[in-house]
Amino acid sequence: MHRVFCSPLRYVQGEGVTTRLAAEMAVIGLAGPVLVVAGRSATKELAAVWGAAMSAAGWHHQVRVFGGECTAAEIDAISAEARTLGAKALVGAGGGKCLDAARGAAAAVGMPFVSCPTVASTDAPTSALSVVYTAAGTAEAYRIHGRNPDLVLVDSGVIVRAPVRYLVAGMGDALSTWYEGRAAAAAGRPNMRGGGTTQGALALARACLDTVLADGEEAVRAARERRVTPAVERIIEANTLLSGLGFESAGLGAAHAVHNGLTVLPGTPAALHGEKVAFGTLVQLVLDGTPAEEFATLVRFCRAVGLPVTLAELGLPAVTAADIDRIAVRATQPGETIHNLPRPVTPAEVAAAIREADARAAGIALRA
Numbered sequence: 001m002h003r004v005f006c007s008p009l010r011y012v013q014g015e016g017v018t019t020r021l022a023a024e025m026a027v028i029g030l031a032g033p034v035l036v037v038a039g040r041s042a043t044k045e046l047a048a049v050w051g052a053a054m055s056a057a058g059w060h061h062q063v064r065v066f067g068g069e070c071t072a073a074e075i076d077a078i079s080a081e082a083r084t085l086g087a088k089a090l091v092g093a094g095g096g097k098c099l100d101a102a103r104g105a106a107a108a109v110g111m112p113f114v115s116c117p118t119v120a121s122t123d124a125p126t127s128a129l130s131v132v133y134t135a136a137g138t139a140e141a142y143r144i145h146g147r148n149p150d151l152v153l154v155d156s157g158v159i160v161r162a163p164v165r166y167l168v169a170g171m172g173d174a175l176s177t178w179y180e181g182r183a184a185a186a187a188g189r190p191n192m193r194g195g196g197t198t199q200g201a202l203a204l205a206r207a208c209l210d211t212v213l214a215d216g217e218e219a220v221r222a223a224r225e226r227r228v229t230p231a232v233e234r235i236i237e238a239n240t241l242l243s244g245l246g247f248e249s250a251g252l253g254a255a256h257a258v259h260n261g262l263t264v265l266p267g268t269p270a271a272l273h274g275e276k277v278a279f280g281t282l283v284q285l286v287l288d289g290t291p292a293e294e295f296a297t298l299v300r301f302c303r304a305v306g307l308p309v310t311l312a313e314l315g316l317p318a319v320t321a322a323d324i325d326r327i328a329v330r331a332t333q334p335g336e337t338i339h340n341l342p343r344p345v346t347p348a349e350v351a352a353a354i355r356e357a358d359a360r361a362a363g364i365a366l367r368a
């Protein structure tokens with residue numbers, strides 16, 4: 001299989017870099033008019049900064065407040081507004097759904113896309129993927145666009161002002177990247193962009209795990225005090241850039257399939273994406289036959305930063321055997337990334353691995 005590696009054209013991260021938005025766009029040849037699609041809190045916090053940056057560049061811009069759900073209708077409405085404005089670039093600023101909607105609209109109208117995440121809760125900001133929901137917020141479809149964002153601009157000062165739980169959830173998403181990418185590569189399965197894994201993608205995935213384990217606890221302490229420290233910068237990079245390039249160009253495996261399985265039960269919607277992925281990672285470690293000490297290291301790390309490691313901690317205290325079977329059936333449905341593992345896995349095996357991960361994690365205390 002031929003190898004494929006995809007990434008944004010430019011990635012900029014640092015405290016206060018929002019002031020550089022137009023300048024960084026100009027570096028890669030982008031220009032106004034610009035449509036900014038932004039979440040409510042991002043608009044409140046940053047609209048004045050965008051205004052100053054855009055007028056300094058002499059660009060007309062308009063801010064559209066995101067409707068709250070990434071639906072096909074919202075994507076169409078953003079596309080129409082971009083056309084009416086005569087926009088030459090689309091900026092998304094906010095959480096995952098806002099970025100997904102803006103990214104989807106940019107792809108629909110063939111416009112450059114700038115991704116400005118205001119939380120580091122998932123590895124989606126650098127990717128070419130939009131998750132599209134129905135208006136009811138339930139069913140979902142993946143849209144994989146041809147292009148990654150032209151620019152990803154991450155203001156670390158904005159990230160540490162968001163609730164710390166988001167940064168922690170991002171570590172949960174990032175914990176899975178190495179294990180999933182390694183499995184897909186070992187199985188010779190294609191990555192998310194339709195090619196084989198490169199050594200580069202695997203190296204980034206490994207650096208992602210090492211960074212999260214080394215700097216996670218210190219970053220959480222600093223983020224609680226709203227301080228941008230070197231550890232915070234490294235974790236923002238791990239959650240966003242390393243994990244994003246890793247998952248997309250190395251591949252996904254069991255952890256995200258178990259995440260998708262968990263969504264069939266009422267209750268887990270309260271858990272964030274990365275919190276469910278953290279538990280899914282533990283299930284993958286069981287399926288992979290990972291040594292007990294490595295499993296325990298991950299569980300202790302999760303406990304130290306506040307990631308859930310059992311079904312009860314995920315908000316499912318009264319889960320039944322039938323519930324676990326439903327999770328396992330959904331996790332192994334045709335086309336799921338769990339089939340990227342080097343060997344075939346059955347729903348029964350996954351159900352057993354969920355039980356084992358849950359029981360083993362429950363027995364591991366924070367400190368050895």
Ligand SMILES: [Zn+2]
Nearest residue numbers: 122123173277
């Ligand atoms: Zn994820």
